[in-house]
Amino acid sequence: MFKWLDPYAKPETLYRICGLWFPWLMTAAVATLLLGNLWGLAFTPPDYQQGDSYRIIHIHVPSAIWSMGAYSSMAIAAFIALVWQVKAAQWAVGAIAPIGAVFTVIALFTGAAWGKPMWGTWWVWDARLTSQLILLFLYLGVIALAGAFADRQTGAKASALLAVVGVVNLPIIHFSVEWWNTLHQGATITKFAKPSIDASMLWPLLISILAFGLILAALTCLRLKTAILENEQHRPWVRQLAVSLAATPAKGSIAKSVTKEEV
Amino acid sequence: MPELNFSSWSAFFSMGGYGLFVWLSYGVTFTLLGLLWWFSQTGHRQLLKELAAKQARELRVQQQLQKQSAQEQS
Numbered sequence: 001m002f003k004w005l006d007p008y009a010k011p012e013t014l015y016r017i018c019g020l021w022f023p024w025l026m027t028a029a030v031a032t033l034l035l036g037n038l039w040g041l042a043f044t045p046p047d048y049q050q051g052d053s054y055r056i057i058h059i060h061v062p063s064a065i066w067s068m069g070a071y072s073s074m075a076i077a078a079f080i081a082l083v084w085q086v087k088a089a090q091w092a093v094g095a096i097a098p099i100g101a102v103f104t105v106i107a108l109f110t111g112a113a114w115g116k117p118m119w120g121t122w123w124v125w126d127a128r129l130t131s132q133l134i135l136l137f138l139y140l141g142v143i144a145l146a147g148a149f150a151d152r153q154t155g156a157k158a159s160a161l162l163a164v165v166g167v168v169n170l171p172i173i174h175f176s177v178e179w180w181n182t183l184h185q186g187a188t189i190t191k192f193a194k195p196s197i198d199a200s201m202l203w204p205l206l207i208s209i210l211a212f213g214l215i216l217a218a219l220t221c222l223r224l225k226t227a228i229l230e231n232e233q234h235r236p237w238v239r240q241l242a243v244s245l246a247a248t249p250a251k252g253s254i255a256k257s258v259t260k261e262e263v
Numbered sequence: 264m265p266e267l268n269f270s271s272w273s274a275f276f277s278m279g280g281y282g283l284f285v286w287l288s289y290g291v292t293f294t295l296l297g298l299l300w301w302f303s304q305t306g307h308r309q310l311l312k313e314l315a316a317k318q319a320r321e322l323r324v325q326q327q328l329q330k331q332s333a334q335e336q337s
Contacts, residue, residue: 037289042275043265052279056288063292102299110288117284200265215296219303226307233314242318245311 009088012237015228018221025221029214036062036208044201056114058205061188062212064107067135068170070100070216074142075167078160088224090156091231093163094146095223099216101139108132119183127176128184131169138166 007013040058047054074096081090111129112122123129142159149155177186188197195202232238269275278285 039265041285041289042269043267045268046279051281053281053284055278055285059288059292099299102295106292106295109291113284113288113291117281203265219299222303222307226303226310229307229310229314233317238314239318242311242314243322245315246319246322 009086011088011228011232011235014088015225018225018228022218022221022225025214025218029211029218032207032214033211036204036206036211040201040204040208044204047201050118053114053117054201056110057201058208060107060110060114061205062209063103063110064132065209066212066216067100067103067107067132068173069213070096070103071135071138071163071166071170073216073220074100075163078163081160082157082164087231088228090160091227092220092224093142093160094156095220095227096216097139097142097146097159097163099219099223101136101143103212103216104132104136104139108136115183124183126182126184127180128173128182131173131176134169135166135173138162138169142166 008017037058041055044055046052074093077089077092077096080086081093108129111132115124116122142163145159145162146155149158174187176182177184188195197205229238229241233242276282276286
């Protein structure tokens with residue numbers, strides 16, 4: 001399997017693949033997000049208990065699911081980076097972390113705005129909410145550690161290690177609604193049984209979940225491209241890319257203005 | 264085929280009295296996602312520009328050196 005995977009970890013190849021996939025992923029992400037959210041906002045009946053406030057579900061659940069999905073992928077990349085010293089995996093950790101952090105903030109915020117009318121409070125220190133907040137701190141820790149050392153390699157290793165260790169928080173988040181008494185409701189679709197939601201509401205939710213997954217994939221491609229260029233800027237293939245960019249007049253305007261100042 | 268749930272725009276915006284919370288959630292979500300996209304995109308463009316500028320500068324330095332050595336020889 002590694003023989004098959006190895007060429008994809010080559011920075012140049014990975015850069016091309018990410019560049020190839022990004023526009024398609026981003027287009028699909030925007031389209032599914034608009035479809036899922038508009039459907040959920042305007043074309044589904046209100047909940048029999050929560051009225052129209054439940055429509056927050058179409059961003060709350062997808063962002064919460066993918067805040068954990070992003071963490072899992074980031075932790076897998078961190079593990080690969082630590083064990084097999086794959087540079088591309090290390091860069092992926094740094095590329096995914098900010099996306100996961102934003103998803104976590106969205107999940108927390110939409111949860112608060114949903115909790116206020118339904119529970120009567122923006123925030124409670126119960127297991128689900130607290131463990132999700134810890135997830136945010138883990139993301140912030142991973143981001144901060146990467147830049148906290150004078151030696152970049154040391155920082156990268158420390159942040160990868162934190163990412164791997166932080167995985168223990170994922171099952172805690174998922175099962176928190178079963179293990180402890182909480183205001184938060186139990187799992188609706190992420191369980192091995194028939195989803196406890198009507199089909200008319202389930203479809204827009206599933207599409208929105210797909211949309212957030214696509215957003216994660218697309219932005220990871222984009223950020224990974226930036227990370228690859230930054231770390232490989234002294235390699236011949238990046239130089240060549242830069243030469244071709246400097247040669248194009250449209251994008252070389254900055255290069256021209258620098259000419260007069262510096263030389 | 265799903266049917267439109269609201270009879271008017273005002274009903275849609277009021278969200279059965281929960282408008283504030285629903286639109287606050289969606290507003291914040293789309294703003295954050297938009298910002299994330301924007302920062303990722305501009306960060307990438309900025310880096311490309313810097314790399315191109317660096318490369319152009321190196322080229323000029325090289326040409327200058329070649330010119331100088333040519334002058335010294337003649």
